[in-house]
Amino acid sequence: MGEKSIQKKKYILETARKVFVEKGYKKVTMKDIVEACDISRGGLYLYFESTAQIFMEVLKMESQEDDDVFGDRISPDASATDILLLFLKEQKKELLRKNNTLTQAIYEYYFENRPAKKDNPLKKQFDMAAKVIEKLIEDGVRDGEFYCEDCEGAARNIMFVLEGLKIFNQTVGITPDMVDREILFILQSLSVEE
Amino acid sequence: MGEKSIQKKKYILETARKVFVEKGYKKVTMKDIVEACDISRGGLYLYFESTAQIFMEVLKMESQEDDDVFGDRISPDASATDILLLFLKEQKKELLRKNNTLTQAIYEYYFENRPAKKDNPLKKQFDMAAKVIEKLIEDGVRDGEFYCEDCEGAARNIMFVLEGLKIFNQTVGITPDMVDREILFILQSLSVEE
DNA sequence: AAATAAAACTACACTTGTGTCATTTTTTGA
């Protein structure tokens, strides 16, 4: 497969991503992707053999891309509160950018295809994020910024709230101020008593 | 439609429910239901005209049934902690009884059919439950059992955690002790400082 | 520019699901 083919494959994946964003996972057919890419039926089968395969490769692409959007803009002397707030703001943006995310498609996919818990990407992501937040809270406690008796619990609590907001957004819809209220509550419950 | 027909309709709905529990929403076809009910294709169409309609009626049936499973067993002199704990235990049971719930099907349905936020049943349920918890926490605070500066926030926080656990369970799977840890954390964060 | 290889196309055969309708079976009541 030549260089040109690789380009085309990438083009198909990027176009297919848009389709998945728009229609979720289950509703998407080869025809949808063929039409979005403006290629022929047979042409698509030259590169991929099923929507499932395409979706998996889209996910792979996705996970390669959004590796380090975050690490960049943390100044070295930022307080734990600052960082936590930055993280939560980032999550808020992600949540509300609903029209550009694969969230629903990913849920649909995992409804059907549940990998062993051990190597479930969703679980890994969750655990990693929780670990990061935990460290963050621990730092904050050490510096006297936060009060918290169970940093791990608090971190997991935050993660579950974020999960809750995410699914709520997909089924009911959320407004920015709903997210703000949750963020506020989280920060307040970590704040030291005067 | 005679009495017998009504019986049969109910029978179909109950059987269809099992199918939805097993396969979710989108995957279910009329054929699946026909076979589960052991009736003929045409026969089913006599009662319902689409899987969507059947699903909606299943949901209606569901919501009529689980009205007051809870209110019953609260003794009049139970403390707020007791009641909250009972509520959370109930939620835990519900969560882990995954193999008998329509959770995934409901999510799939609302991915496709998002009603206006105003009359979205999911939102209503959420808000109502949050209100109940809020009152509960307020009672606890008044009696000196709980410490909480933002009862509404705390209530919503609990609800979002439960939502998070729910979707997590459908996509990754949870274990009883994961739920226990969350319940413990919630109770601890409401506990009065000594 | 001719020959070959690579890429793309389209039409086809197959599968699965839907909704309908002429017919058969069952129930009812006079």
Add this chain to the structure above:
DNA sequence: TCAAAAAATGACACAAGTGTAGTTTTATTT
């Protein structure tokens, strides 16, 4: 007990999706 009504059946026509293969178009190489 038998005629009419109600309920149930299953075969059919249709629609939408899949995967394939023979053919055509485009690109590459000598």
